[in-house]
Amino acid sequence: MSMVLVTGGSGFIGVHVILQLLAAGHEVRTTVRNLDRARDVVAMLREGGADAPDKVGFLAADLMRDEGWRAAAAGCDYVMHVASPLLAHAPEDENELIVPAREGTLRVLRAARDAGARRVVVTSSFAAIGYGYPPRTAPFDETSWTNLDGPDVQAYPKSKTLAERAAWDFIGREGNGLELAVVNPVAVFGPALGPDFSESIGIIRMLLEGAMPAVPRINLALVDVRDVADLHLRAMTSPEARGERFLAVAGETMSVLQIARVLRARLGAKARRVPRFQAPDWMLRLAARRNPMVRAALPLLGKVRQSTSAKVATAESLIRLGLVKA
Structure with a gap:
């Protein structure tokens, strides 16, 4: 089977991608910022x-x-670029x-090209597809790009949009035959394997711990991390996936209040x-004056996205791993 490099192997999606690559018989190499994290990744696997x-x-x-990337990509047939910078604030x-x-x-991408890899699969986000637009009934798809000039487009969707745009531009101008496919997940839920998990799962933990007296009027489109990982593997090997984006989403939207009820x-x-209750928007806007994390959520108030009910597996795994405060 193939040798595959997975960047950001300690991350929530990265670990699940590695699990499915191993199950499919591939050899796997992964990058972490600090090799001390290797033990944690092995424990999660x-x-x-x-x-x-x-x-x-x-x-x-x-x-x-620049250090480390040439060695990481050397001898790899495929690269899964899952690593993405995230800030706690x-x-x-x-x-x-x-x-x-x-x-x-x-x-x-440069390291993959120079190493002679066949294809890179980049983990982008719905944040690069559906932000910066007024309310609309038409669904977003892979042809849509976030409008960076639109209202309330904050740092995260800008980072995902500009990073993905840069990837496509690189392939077109200097890829030298390197192939690219991109996966754009919505809010990613599913079983946590350790303390490294998505911001989406952080919402479930906050609900379980009672960190908020009432929930915001926010709707989420959801997808299971195992489906996201499966899509990465299909995008890696399918000839038809070359040069394509794939929006990873399942089911209907769910409000945070509906998730709480489930x-x-x-x-x-x-x-x-x-x-048990939903907070009025004015309360969130008042809290946003003091809390930058609440302020970052304001553009999501009342907007609707597609979803599925994968959050039950998420909650049970958080409890099993002791990641919810007693």
């Missing part, structure tokens, strides 16, 4: 049921540095997200702290 997680190779590489300077996302993507119905006493 073992939690996910990998037969031989110790066979995964680890190299240190940082999206903001809303940045004062949007370039704190934009520059690492764009320049890191270009570093990975958690209470399915988890019983374990969901005793989950809020």
Whole structure:
């Protein structure tokens, strides 16, 4: 089978991609910013049921540095570029997200091209597809791009849009035959394998811990991380996937209040702290004056996106791993 490099192997999507690559018989190498994280990744792979997680190779590489990428890509048939910079706070300077996302993507693409890889699969986001538009009834698809000049487009969607645009431009101008496919997930849920998980799963943990007295009027389109990982593997090997974007979404939208109700119905006493009511928008706007994370959520108020009910597996895994505060 093929040798595959997965960037950002300690991340939520990255670990699930590695699990499915191993199950399919591929050899896997992954990058982490610090090799001390290798032990954590192996533990998460073992939690996910990998037969031989110790066979995964680890190299240190940082999206903001050239060092390490040539060695990481050497001998690889395919590259899954899953790594993406994320901040625990809303940045004062949007370039704190934009520059690492764009320049890191270009570093990975150059390394893959120079190593003679066949194809790179980039993990982008719905944030590069459906932001910056007024309310609309027409669904977004892979032909849509976030309008960077639109209202309330913040640092994260800008970073994902500009990074993906840079990837396509690179392939067109200097890819030298390197192929590209892109996966654009919506909010990613599914079973957590350890303390590294998506911001979407962070919402479930906040609900379970009762961190908010009432939920915001936000709707989410959801997709299961296992489906996202499966889509990455299909985009890697399918001839038809060359030069294509794939919007990873499943089912109908769900409001945060609907998610809270499902958690209470399915988890019983374990969901005793989950809020029962929806906060009025004015309350969120008032809180946003003091809290930058709340302020970042304001553009989502009332907007509708597609979804599925994968959050139950998410909640159960958080409880099983002891990641919800008692």
